[in-house]
Amino acid sequence: MNIIQVANISKSFKYQKSRVKALDNVSLYVKKGEIFGLLGPNGAGKTTLLNIMTGMLLQDEGEINIFGKPLSRETFEKMNYVSGDSRFHWVLSPKSILDFYGRVYAIEKNERSERIAKLMQFLGLERVAERRFSDLSTGERMRLVFAKSLLNYPKILLLDEPTLGLDPDIAVRLRKEIARINKKFKTTILLTSHYMHEVEQLADRIAFMHQGKIIDTGTVQKAKMKNVYDINLIVKVGGISKKDLLLKNGFKINKNVLSKSLKSEDDLNKAIHFLSKNKVKINDIEIKKPSLEDYFIKLAGDSK
Ligand SMILES: Nc1ncnc2c1ncn2[C@@H]1O[C@H](COP(=O)(O)OP(=O)(O)OP(=O)(O)O)[C@@H](O)[C@H]1O
Numbered sequence: 001m002n003i004i005q006v007a008n009i010s011k012s013f014k015y016q017k018s019r020v021k022a023l024d025n026v027s028l029y030v031k032k033g034e035i036f037g038l039l040g041p042n043g044a045g046k047t048t049l050l051n052i053m054t055g056m057l058l059q060d061e062g063e064i065n066i067f068g069k070p071l072s073r074e075t076f077e078k079m080n081y082v083s084g085d086s087r088f089h090w091v092l093s094p095k096s097i098l099d100f101y102g103r104v105y106a107i108e109k110n111e112r113s114e115r116i117a118k119l120m121q122f123l124g125l126e127r128v129a130e131r132r133f134s135d136l137s138t139g140e141r142m143r144l145v146f147a148k149s150l151l152n153y154p155k156i157l158l159l160d161e162p163t164l165g166l167d168p169d170i171a172v173r174l175r176k177e178i179a180r181i182n183k184k185f186k187t188t189i190l191l192t193s194h195y196m197h198e199v200e201q202l203a204d205r206i207a208f209m210h211q212g213k214i215i216d217t218g219t220v221q222k223a224k225m226k227n228v229y230d231i232n233l234i235v236k237v238g239g240i241s242k243k244d245l246l247l248k249n250g251f252k253i254n255k256n257v258l259s260k261s262l263k264s265e266d267d268l269n270k271a272i273h274f275l276s277k278n279k280v281k282i283n284d285i286e287i288k289k290p291s292l293e294d295y296f297i298k299l300a301g302d303s304k
Pocket residue numbers: 013014015020021022040041042043044045046047048049
């Protein structure tokens with residue numbers, strides 16, 4: 001089931017006397033329980049799309065359906081939002097901030113306290129529950145933002161650069177939290193990020209945006225293989241005995257190094273199987289797979 005269906009969304013902003021087309025006929029879908037990554041260079045339109053989904057902006061054209069229904073109070077209640085630059089009032093404590101949002105979400109008092117306690121425990125915030133927001137570390141602040149985003153037990157989480165500017169160790173922990181939230185609560189996640197390894201680690205499918213348009217979409221693996229060069233297999237061998245057979249099977253030979261470009265994981269398995277079947281003595285093996293970074297650079301470069 002497509003839990004999010006974005007159909008032909010366009011949005012322009014007036015800026016002084018000119019117009020910026022931030023979204024140009026964008027369509028995408030996200031399936032139930034999926035983590036979907038929205039990629040694209042600065043200004044591509046990612047945040048604008050998320051802002052329309054949360055109801056903060058109105059589109060000029062097109063429609064967004066959540067659980068098959070147009071955006072409404074009912075659909076907003078099933079969602080929540082995390083932004084890498086979310087801020088709360090500096091003097092409030094995590095506990096009072098969560099209580100405030102619990103009231104905004106109209107969660108009844110006892111239930112509210114129960115959820116807040118559970119989420120603080122889940123995200124390791126108990127130790128700083130009474131501390132001022134201004135005194136929290138960046139990592140603690142982000143965990144608080146996540147706790148707030150889970151308060152209404154959302155079915156859909158929109159994450160706009162959730163690990164922006166965090167230390168690598170905190171970012172790693174937050175990524176684990178995101179994966180844990182997705183698994184434990186079966187939350188469908190739409191994520192934007194400039195960290196390609198983050199998207200690669202978390203996302204099932206991606207869409208690449210450029211100047212308000214989606215120019216590519218698919219599973220991480222397929223998108224990479226379709227747009228970026230092949231898998232490269234490089235094998236250092238003990239000696240070359242069946243030179244003709246190796247050449248015939250597409251291997252390049254350079255002294256004691258064999259190499260082959262492959263189109264898929266399947267071809268890679270076949271090549272390795274071929275070497276072992278022919279008793280080639282392997283001293284070392286290197287497999288170079290295209291990364292999502294290569295993909296981003298290729299698509300951003302192509303679209304320029
Ligand atoms: N309120 C606004 N008024 C005018 N222009 C805007 C407004 N909001 C966004 N834009 C423009 O719309 C375009 C898309 O912006 P958006 O913030 O959606 O990009 P993004 O993909 O999230 O970029 P980034 O990766 O830098 O966060 C940009 O050119 C931006 O300058």
